[in-house]
Amino acid sequence: MVRMLRRAFGDDIRVTLLLIIIIAIAYPVVYVVSPGWGVVLGHGITWVIALIGFNLLFNYAGLLSFGHALFLGIGAYTVGFMYKYLGITNVELHLLGSILSSAVIAFIIGFVVVKYTRIFFAILMLAIAQIFWSLYYKFYWITGGTDGIKVPRFSILGISLENLDFTSYHHIYFYLVTGIALVLVYIMWRIVNSPFGLALKAIRDNETRARFIGINVYKMRLYAFIISAIYTSITGALAANHHRLVTPDIAYWTTSGKVVFAALLGGAKVFIGPVLGSLIYHIIESFAMRFIYWQLIMGFFIIIIIIVMPGGFAQLIKTSIERGSRLIRRGE
Amino acid sequence: MEILKLIDVKKYFGGVRALENITTTLEEGELVMVIGPNGAGKTTLVNVISGYIFPDGGRIIYLGEEITRHPPLKRIEKGIVRSFQLVNIFDGLTVYENLMTALFSRWKNYSKMYKLVDQYVEVSNEAENILKLFGLIDVADKNIKSISYGDRKLLDVAISFAMNPKLVMLDEPTSGVATKDKYEIMEKILEIIRKTKVTSIIIEHDMDIVFRYGGRVIVMHQGRIIADGEAEEVRRNEEVKKVLLGGVYA
Numbered sequence: 001m002v003r004m005l006r007r008a009f010g011d012d013i014r015v016t017l018l019l020i021i022i023i024a025i026a027y028p029v030v031y032v033v034s035p036g037w038g039v040v041l042g043h044g045i046t047w048v049i050a051l052i053g054f055n056l057l058f059n060y061a062g063l064l065s066f067g068h069a070l071f072l073g074i075g076a077y078t079v080g081f082m083y084k085y086l087g088i089t090n091v092e093l094h095l096l097g098s099i100l101s102s103a104v105i106a107f108i109i110g111f112v113v114v115k116y117t118r119i120f121f122a123i124l125m126l127a128i129a130q131i132f133w134s135l136y137y138k139f140y141w142i143t144g145g146t147d148g149i150k151v152p153r154f155s156i157l158g159i160s161l162e163n164l165d166f167t168s169y170h171h172i173y174f175y176l177v178t179g180i181a182l183v184l185v186y187i188m189w190r191i192v193n194s195p196f197g198l199a200l201k202a203i204r205d206n207e208t209r210a211r212f213i214g215i216n217v218y219k220m221r222l223y224a225f226i227i228s229a230i231y232t233s234i235t236g237a238l239a240a241n242h243h244r245l246v247t248p249d250i251a252y253w254t255t256s257g258k259v260v261f262a263a264l265l266g267g268a269k270v271f272i273g274p275v276l277g278s279l280i281y282h283i284i285e286s287f288a289m290r291f292i293y294w295q296l297i298m299g300f301f302i303i304i305i306i307i308v309m310p311g312g313f314a315q316l317i318k319t320s321i322e323r324g325s326r327l328i329r330r331g332e
Numbered sequence: 333m334e335i336l337k338l339i340d341v342k343k344y345f346g347g348v349r350a351l352e353n354i355t356t357t358l359e360e361g362e363l364v365m366v367i368g369p370n371g372a373g374k375t376t377l378v379n380v381i382s383g384y385i386f387p388d389g390g391r392i393i394y395l396g397e398e399i400t401r402h403p404p405l406k407r408i409e410k411g412i413v414r415s416f417q418l419v420n421i422f423d424g425l426t427v428y429e430n431l432m433t434a435l436f437s438r439w440k441n442y443s444k445m446y447k448l449v450d451q452y453v454e455v456s457n458e459a460e461n462i463l464k465l466f467g468l469i470d471v472a473d474k475n476i477k478s479i480s481y482g483d484r485k486l487l488d489v490a491i492s493f494a495m496n497p498k499l500v501m502l503d504e505p506t507s508g509v510a511t512k513d514k515y516e517i518m519e520k521i522l523e524i525i526r527k528t529k530v531t532s533i534i535i536e537h538d539m540d541i542v543f544r545y546g547g548r549v550i551v552m553h554q555g556r557i558i559a560d561g562e563a564e565e566v567r568r569n570e571e572v573k574k575v576l577l578g579g580v581y582a
Contacts, residue, residue: 195436202433205422214408
């Protein structure tokens with residue numbers, strides 16, 4: 001008999017996919033009403049990929065990375081370099097390039113960093129990310145320094161979008177990203193619910209016992225690290241094509257902070273959390289950005305989340321559903 | 333057939349002699365209870381056999397092969413499995429998931445990513461059988477935090493048995509459990525050991541438990557084996573009486 005584990009809200013893949021599909025359906029309407037909000041949704045979906053990648057390490061492997069901007073930078077600069085030095089505008093090749101470069105770099109870095117956990121891992125990641133940032137910043141003859149690398153509109157399946165009007169171009173970007181996000185979210189859900197996902201959680205809970213039932217802790221962490229890096233770099237590559245400019249900002253520590261913040265905002269403990277987090281973060285950010293002191297507003301939000309709802313929005317919704325159903329049952 | 337042989341095994345922690353010239357053998361299918369006062373070296377003995385720490389001297393022979401310096405993982409692959417004195421399970425998982433983790437590890441597919449946990453029907457069935465054997469089937473889907481301490485202890489042992497061990501070492505499987513539940517847990521464990529015929533070393537602190545069930549008993553004191561034999565015969569040993577009943581172990 002196949003035991004069906006009871007999956008509470010948030011860990012059911014259907015809810016997560018449905019959320020993304022609803023956004024995809026609502027998007028044209030949003031765009032007609034306000035193109036600006038359409039762009040915000042595009043950002044939101046793009047960052048979903050990086051956030052679920054980050055959360056594989058954070059929630060499932062118990063490793064908090066304060067340096068995920070490292071992989072966003074690798075994804076973005078792979079696209080930048082591919083265009084600058086090879087003239088490649090093809091988005092499929094951009095993604096492939098980012099996957100390969102992030103996997104190789106994550107393998108080399110992971111080789112060392114996954115030996116560490118807790119604060120040591122967090123700080124080590126922060127330091128390594130800052131080293132990469134300084135390389136982008138200082139080697140301006142290669143990277144363009146703070147001016148960055150300008151990227152033209154991408155082409156897809158060999159078709160150039162250079163002469164398309166802005167709105168259509170943006171729609172194509174949005175649905176491309178949504179399609180990729182749907183596939184990657186589904187794959188990630190399978191990963192965290194596979195024996196590998198179970199082993200990661202076991203290591204997170206009790207490393208010693210995991211070792212003593214024969215789990216290769218180091219190898220599992222390294223795998224998780226590489227997968228997380230690939231996901232994050234895909235967001236980097238897509239964001240580079242979205243902004244059409246690659247600057248060191250994407251690899252700066254504040255970007256790493258954004259990743260952590262958005263994950264906490266959505267609620268890292270459940271699968272859907274980072275997906276919610278990415279969307280809500282970008283909505284709040286675009287509201288806050290209208291004010292001069294927008295960082296102040298974002299900071300205020302962090303404090304509220306940590307004090308009032310440490311489980312993030314996902315937990316808030318979950319609790320509300322539970323309370324609601326209890327009230328309905330009482331009413332019957 | 334001889335499964336385990338310790339020859340002059342030594343372990344020192346600074347000036348403390350945790351194990352001193354331990355020499356003993358274990359036959360396949362044998363059950364040995366190890367007893368001794370605090371600091372006698374019981375846990376160190378398990379640590380040394382499981383590879384948690386390496387001895388400072390002596391040799392450990394397992395199934396005719398020297399494993400003195402083998403890392404834990406290699407020993408686990410060969411069937412040497414242990415549990416820990418304090419409950420040592422995966423707190424964030426359900427009872428069923430705890431067991432599945434161990435089974436996936438044994439089946440060597442714990443790093444597989446594509447198929448979902450629930451799709452491994454064979455593994456799932458085995459987990460159910462073990463849970464039934466240990467009387468944990470009713471709490472299978474419960475989180476660790478919501479089950480009793482006694483059940484956690486049993487789950488800890490169940491995880492060790494899920495590894496399909498040839499030699500299992502249980503470090504005080506009843507410690508921390510209320511006295512009235514101790515016998516129940518011990519009887520359950522002994523029943524499973526008899527049923528599965530796995531060679532077992534059980535470390536126990538509680539004299540009543542050790543001598544109640546009979547069989548081979550090893551008494552340790554200050555890193556040495558001071559008695560080794562049938563429970564009744566060991567109980568009558570003068571030195572044992574002094575150590576276990578005297579001032580040290582009142």
